[in-house]
Amino acid sequence: MQAFLAEHLPPDWQGIGALTREEAEAFTTQWRNVLRDNHYLATSWPAEYGGPGLTALEQVILAEEFARAGVPAGGTNDVFSIQMVGNTLLDWGTEDQKRHYIPRILSGEDIWCQGYSEPNAGSDLGNVGCRARLDGDEWVIDGQKIWTSAGHLANWIFVLTRTDPDVPKHKGITFLLCPMDQPGVEVRPIKMMSGDSEFNEVFFTNARCPKENIIGEVNGGWAVAMTLLGYERGEAAATFPLMFRIELDRLMALAKERGATDNPVIRQQLAECHTKVEIMRYLGLRSLTQFLAGHHPGPESGIFKNFWSEYHQAVTQLAVDILGADAMAPSGRWPTSSFQTDSPGAPNDSASWVGTSYNARAGTIYAGSSQVQRNIIGEMVLGLPKEPRGSDQPSWRDQQAARS
Ligand SMILES: Cc1cc2nc3c(=O)[nH]c(=O)nc-3n(C[C@H](O)[C@H](O)[C@H](O)COP(=O)(O)OP(=O)(O)OC[C@H]3O[C@@H](n4cnc5c(N)ncnc54)[C@H](O)[C@@H]3O)c2cc1C
DSSP states (O other), rough: OOHHHHHOOOOOOOOGSSOHHHHHHHHHHHHHHHHHHHOSSSSSOGGTTSSSOHHHHEEEEEEEEHHHHHHOSSTHHHHIIIIIIIIHHHHHOOOHHHHHHHHHHHHHHSOOOEEEEEEETHHHHHHHOEEEEEETTEEEEEEEEEEEEEEGGGEEEEEEEEOTTTTTGGGGGEEEEEESTTTTTTEEEEETTTTTOEEEEEEEEEEEEETTTTSSOHHHHHHHHHHHHHHHHHSSSTTHHHHHHHHHHHHHHHHHHGGGOHHHHHHHHHHHHHHHHHHHHHHHHHHHHHHHHTOOOOOTTTHHHHHHHHHHHHHHHHHHHHHHHGGOOOOOOOOOSSSSSTTTOOOOOOHHHHHHHHHHHHHTTSOOOOHHHHIIIIISSSOOOOOOOOOOOOOOHHHHHOOO
């Protein structure tokens, strides 16, 4: 792997964070092609579907080496294309679907985004109201999705749709695969507090997809949706502790640069951050041990998710405190992504830290909010009594009527 990186990266490579935004985008596109051509993309996929078929241990080593070198493990939308829908297709898809979609994901011909959340269905995802009905050989979709990350870069969307309103809410959902390049699909960008527009609203008006573009059974989409969420929340144990270590080292350098290490309160906070990154490393190792033993990430992945996302708000707030008044008028290079840390190699600019602190706010919301994760951990990991739920579940339609 070291030889591969040395061969394909420039000799003065410092990490993708050292590039400008335009350079980083161009590098990511070109790097994805290098990974694909060398069979380092979608590392868990079996060789029969075009993946490299690496063992679990090899996948972990590769992910760590990429993180250390400061290069992405795929393209911008691959978290949706490979990690989420690709993996889910391999679990649930028919042989025809796997043979059709998987190569197109690898080639980059199909670029996916995630159509789960709606204005009235976020934490309560089972409440989705985006409707789909069969019209001859096609599904017709009407409704709205929201917070669709990188939807403006995608040409396919996987959509949770309401196909039977007259049964309890989780039982009338169907998982559809919808092409976005059609008049019935409109993508409207949402402007974030950083000024960027990384996510969108997606409106479906008489949008259509073929009848066979369904994963799992009609009205059986909930189980498929949960499989996909397992993939969304897992897969971070190997790389996140490394990324947070690189980020904390950079913060230590900032604190020294600004003379903040003389301040006993700041010193104590930095020590606390160091302790938490170490704890995260051990939490990661525990998840990796389970992964290497063949277990898919289950409800306990919420423990790691809550720990890193809450830590990240604290560490970036500390950075803002160290910057002091400079954080009010940030300058320099802003982070290139709204997710997790700024990229390895990023300069110690105030804009990098302020932007990352904005982005850290989102960490306790996406992929399941902290409160909801705590409910899951309480009920499914610790075995605490469940929240009261009515024994007679009303239909989705009756529930809507009662709410309005
Ligand atoms: C950066 C970012 C990217 C995203 N990308 C996507 C994407 O690509 N595709 C997509 O479909 N969605 C995406 N989302 C949406 C995300 O999944 C939802 O925001 C999330 O599920 C929370 O839903 P909500 O925003 O509707 O908040 P709500 O569900 O309305 O929650 C509001 C508050 O109530 C709390 N709460 C809700 N229910 C409970 C409960 N039972 N017990 C205790 N507290 C509760 C929550 O914790 C939260 O604090 C993204 C979100 C962010 C921030």
